[in-house]
Amino acid sequence: MRQPEPEPQSFDRVLSSMCTEPHPAARAAAERFLATNPGDPATYEAVAELEARAVEGLATLAEHPTPADATGYVTSGGTEANIQAVRSARNRHGESDDTSGERDVNVVAPASAHFSFTKAAALLDVELRTVPVDDEYRADPDAVAAAVDDGTALVVAVAGSTEHGRVDPIPELAAIADEAGARVHVDAAWGGFVLPFTDRDWSFADAPVDTVTIDPHKFGQAPVPAGGLLAREDAALDALAVDTPYLESRSQATLTGTRSGAGVAGAVAAMDALWPDGYREAAERAADNADWLAAELADRGYDVVDPELPLVVAAVPESEFAALRDAGWKASRTGTGALRVVCMPHVTRATLRAFLDDLDGIRR
């Protein structure tokens, strides 16, 4: 089956990804820990120690009340973290931890929530109640309040939505959830390494949030796979544990079994190198680039969604979008077909100038 090896893509023209080039220190650490498995901590002790440091680092970013004792783990990515948050809330709702199938549980999420919640609901056999967003693409608290009931195990809030980079009104949503006896999950998979440098309310300190998704392999500049799940209380993860014969550890709360030590070591190295000043600079640069691109696109007459976090959406016609793809730009579209540019750290001002030059050429 030997065939010529393809080259990995360059990031030069990647505007569509929520991942980025890993920090050099993170890449080096990932390479060193490539042959380790934090899912088997009794065998792979060093990487298990690193995972505790990764969780403490993430908990620091997310303003957990006690970062050194925070409960959580490095997931395969945001999807696993979101699935696990739904699963934990399902299992804890009415304290029916069993699998008797007698549950009638729902999860309320804004239409802006990532499709991993659809996946989670299909997987976990819970009802997903998707409620409309407001004119600014944020969860509408009135719609959420109207959707929750006694069966609501979880209210999902988004801190940096995939399509528009929006932050939901999290304290308001948390108050609604509290009233309904539901738990609150914040999906900050993409936003989590940018939000600490904004005035937005999203963290454990800002609202009575139960669980948070925050991914080192997005704005954290760690290599894939390094997602993150954090919980305010140990009980949130305890509700996920299954017994583990054959391992010298007693139980496992993760969704996957064998896990990547490269991701864990890379996440720690990235946070060591970049928290907080490196992340602050990256967040500010990305925000400047997004604001600049939005203004340039608006100047050209496109209908632009004003960026809140570093993500620009503009109503570029399908024919122009197709021509940009043909020119090698890895851009993507929202559900309504609008151009979507994610201003990750690898997306420089020079990249965006070249992109606009190509767009101008296409429009001529």
Add this chain to the structure above:
Amino acid sequence: MRQPEPEPQSFDRVLSSMCTEPHPAARAAAERFLATNPGDPATYEAVAELEARAVEGLATLAEHPTPADATGYVTSGGTEANIQAVRSARNRHGESDDTSGERDVNVVAPASAHFSFTKAAALLDVELRTVPVDDEYRADPDAVAAAVDDGTALVVAVAGSTEHGRVDPIPELAAIADEAGARVHVDAAWGGFVLPFTDRDWSFADAPVDTVTIDPHKFGQAPVPAGGLLAREDAALDALAVDTPYLESRSQATLTGTRSGAGVAGAVAAMDALWPDGYREAAERAADNADWLAAELADRGYDVVDPELPLVVAAVPESEFAALRDAGWKASRTGTGALRVVCMPHVTRATLRAFLDDLDGIRR
């Protein structure tokens, strides 16, 4: 949060892991593709192409009728592959693909099945019917036949069990499943790269098997994370698809979202380097080592389970086990407390001699 960086463990004394040192070519490929995401094939085209090659390679090993057109993907590991097999069977059972919660579905698995099936059942809200194994630690067909009924979506068969390395009587189990209208999943996560060099029946060619788990990151000598899920029919994966706005691909059948390109590239490079002769040599060397260790332990008076695949179980007392751990040996135990040694490629005859020397020292 900067602290001294711990060193990754050496594999010198690791007898407990079902993972191993990656092949050098696999490590190099993984390092090259560290910053890629096969979960976003429109952005990361090269690694998507590699994934198609990985699936073809795995399908060749598992004797899929049409390897070049086989359906499957590179999972985060065996747990994801097993969960997805259960999920697919659940969704397809009675063709109720929805999430209405009206299902009353069960899965029948031998007690020797990996704990990921317990995890899958808890996650997916299906009943797991665990049936006893026979005196040789293999699934007992009579017990499986007694457990299946109209609600049985899936019969799980193990080809290389985690505790004892046993291969179930797969054609017999498949016949029972067929009779009951259930699908058949073979968990060859660990065994899949050894079984092609044995006379055991386990593959798509050997029985009417629907899905197979086969992990490059175990005996395939690929780096973590690289598991594998294969299906005989496209419909098995179609039953897992959820819609994907924001991605230029239409739907996603994987459990995770962002995935590791390092694992995919590493899997392809390992198979290119080792299939078939390198894997045959590794399998034969491992089998010889297991037979030798089993004989040595039996000579010392321990009760030894005769190895079928390269895994040795012996009733070593708790005090001796503890002393071996203290001496730095990463060994593990079965559910009944017996010593379990997995003869992976990194476990050489010299390693086993050193292990026995330490054991002899402890017994003196």
